[in-house]
Amino acid sequence: MSRTGLRLSGVACVRGGRLLFRGIDLAMEAGGSALVKGPNGIGKSSLIRICAGLLRASVGTVERHGKVTLTDERLALDMEQPLRAALDFWARLDGAGPQAVDAAMAAMALASLAQVPVRMLSTGQRKRAALARVIASGAPIWLLDEPGNGLDDVALSLLGDAVAGHLAKGGIVVAASHQPLPLVTPVVMAMQDYLPTEEAA
Numbered sequence: 001m002s003r004t005g006l007r008l009s010g011v012a013c014v015r016g017g018r019l020l021f022r023g024i025d026l027a028m029e030a031g032g033s034a035l036v037k038g039p040n041g042i043g044k045s046s047l048i049r050i051c052a053g054l055l056r057a058s059v060g061t062v063e064r065h066g067k068v069t070l071t072d073e074r075l076a077l078d079m080e081q082p083l084r085a086a087l088d089f090w091a092r093l094d095g096a097g098p099q100a101v102d103a104a105m106a107a108m109a110l111a112s113l114a115q116v117p118v119r120m121l122s123t124g125q126r127k128r129a130a131l132a133r134v135i136a137s138g139a140p141i142w143l144l145d146e147p148g149n150g151l152d153d154v155a156l157s158l159l160g161d162a163v164a165g166h167l168a169k170g171g172i173v174v175a176a177s178h179q180p181l182p183l184v185t186p187v188v189m190a191m192q193d194y195l196p197t198e199e200a201a
């Protein structure tokens, strides 16, 4: 992960003809984490998608060094497959081996659910499964959109441990959340600070 990096310079985002935010600078290197905060609809998910390369910045530049993995409200796991098989599918695409899936399932306390079809998992179990997919991917840059949604306190603590472990190995984490998350000393970006001038408080 020696060259891992994520750098946003002067990023602005227009959606539906409306300027959501502007002037975002973010320079993350190995071991760096950022928490993007703000109320519903302010543009957190849009920023995460810009970081992922799924949405173009209207102004500014985005540089990524290292593979990116993203989790958001979409589960991205085959509902008909048992959990283990669904995670193995993604791990193969990501070039990760079965040991990475073992470790990710253990990290999210999912081992006992390995043979349960994804469609039968509870809301929190699905969220843990989505996070296990991220962990198993081996990608150095984790983009987590509302990773705490649906998680109980124990699962939130597992998320915090997984993020801390990833950062300790030289990964990068950018998480967007409307709720506090147990992330290790993140850079905190309040989206209210990047509103267009006429909307700023």
Ligand SMILES: Nc1ncnc2c1ncn2[C@@H]1O[C@H](COP(=O)(O)OP(=O)(O)OP(=O)(O)O)[C@@H](O)[C@H]1O
Residues within 6 Å of the ligand: 015, 016, 017, 020, 038, 039, 040, 041, 042, 043, 044, 045, 046, 047, 178
């Ligand atoms: N495809 C789209 N076309 C036009 N406008 C969009 C599109 N997607 C999102 N928006 C608008 O962009 C704004 C920001 O949406 P975004 O999902 O980034 O906010 P958010 O801060 O993540 O919200 P939440 O906390 O509710 O998830 C919203 O006003 C939303 O309606």
